[in-house]
Amino acid sequence: MSPTDRFVRRRPEGDDRERLTCAECGFIAYENPKVVVGSVVGIEGKVLLCRRAIEPRRGFWTIPAGYLEMDETVSEGAVREAWEEARARILPEGVLAVYSVARLGQVQVIFRARLAEPGFSPGPESLDVRAFAWEEIPWDEIAFPTVRWALHAWREHPAGPLPPAYLNPIEDMRGVAPLPGG
Amino acid sequence: MSPTDRFVRRRPEGDDRERLTCAECGFIAYENPKVVVGSVVGIEGKVLLCRRAIEPRRGFWTIPAGYLEMDETVSEGAVREAWEEARARILPEGVLAVYSVARLGQVQVIFRARLAEPGFSPGPESLDVRAFAWEEIPWDEIAFPTVRWALHAWREHPAGPLPPAYLNPIEDMRGVAPLPGG
Numbered sequence: 001m002s003p004t005d006r007f008v009r010r011r012p013e014g015d016d017r018e019r020l021t022c023a024e025c026g027f028i029a030y031e032n033p034k035v036v037v038g039s040v041v042g043i044e045g046k047v048l049l050c051r052r053a054i055e056p057r058r059g060f061w062t063i064p065a066g067y068l069e070m071d072e073t074v075s076e077g078a079v080r081e082a083w084e085e086a087r088a089r090i091l092p093e094g095v096l097a098v099y100s101v102a103r104l105g106q107v108q109v110i111f112r113a114r115l116a117e118p119g120f121s122p123g124p125e126s127l128d129v130r131a132f133a134w135e136e137i138p139w140d141e142i143a144f145p146t147v148r149w150a151l152h153a154w155r156e157h158p159a160g161p162l163p164p165a166y167l168n169p170i171e172d173m174r175g176v177a178p179l180p181g182g
Numbered sequence: 183m184s185p186t187d188r189f190v191r192r193r194p195e196g197d198d199r200e201r202l203t204c205a206e207c208g209f210i211a212y213e214n215p216k217v218v219v220g221s222v223v224g225i226e227g228k229v230l231l232c233r234r235a236i237e238p239r240r241g242f243w244t245i246p247a248g249y250l251e252m253d254e255t256v257s258e259g260a261v262r263e264a265w266e267e268a269r270a271r272i273l274p275e276g277v278l279a280v281y282s283v284a285r286l287g288q289v290q291v292i293f294r295a296r297l298a299e300p301g302f303s304p305g306p307e308s309l310d311v312r313a314f315a316w317e318e319i320p321w322d323e324i325a326f327p328t329v330r331w332a333l334h335a336w337r338e339h340p341a342g343p344l345p346p347a348y349l350n351p352i353e354d355m356r357g358v359a360p361l362p363g364g
Contacts, residue, residue: 032216035289073282095347100255107217162346165277
């Protein structure tokens, strides 16, 4: 019996919604939104982007970001992802945005960050890493809507005091718009 | 075979850490931090607290907060929890804080909110719901450190423009301090 066959949707007693439950032993696999942590890294007025070496959106550009692990704080996760994807040692300055992507069951906590030491290069999940001036950003090749939102938020507050954390823009309050071409 | 017996910790090929894996079928139950959403609700200068009817910390006071569900945005989750726990219709104004509780694998997104319509009363998970003036807050009976942190953050910005989102205070940067008496 494959896991797909064994797990069924069933409402546990006292709960108000269906949960993925093992039909054999009753184990409930609670599905909760996952936390993505990432950062807009400013480098002398430019912004660090990574060209994805992996699906989804291979070949498209993104900010360093990924899933938070169990034993991490959000800041620690953002630092780890910047190292893994861009071989950049970053210093998170504060929270720039908290985005909800209900389509995927994600909450994205995006920091504004700067380099703690000079230098960056592609990690194993990136084809390329570059610092782009604002007018150089390849908007047609940005991987995800939240990356575009985060870049625009950063553009309004690239340095100085951090603003109140941005939430989803009006154009997609719930994070349910499909990817362009997807 | 119980689920506890069947699931073992094993490092999947290409991964860099151990994951909970079904020894029979190879199903990987990824464990990720969960998102808690909550709100400090200001009511004419007072703050809304709920006395917990459930464990952990039954009988202690907390802000309305709970686990985000799959199909929700963080704002929607905060609104739902305020209704479930305090029968309050709230309007989230913005993000007050993003706390990491590495001890529990939690990220807490805390809003500053106000009532969208008057009135509140205990929901099924609360013994009591009250609006406390600052000097009335029962500090010795606060359920969790993050509730204390959020109340102090709110105290500094109870109205007007929201501040940059607070992160964990210096006293517990990773959210690993045990509960008092626990």
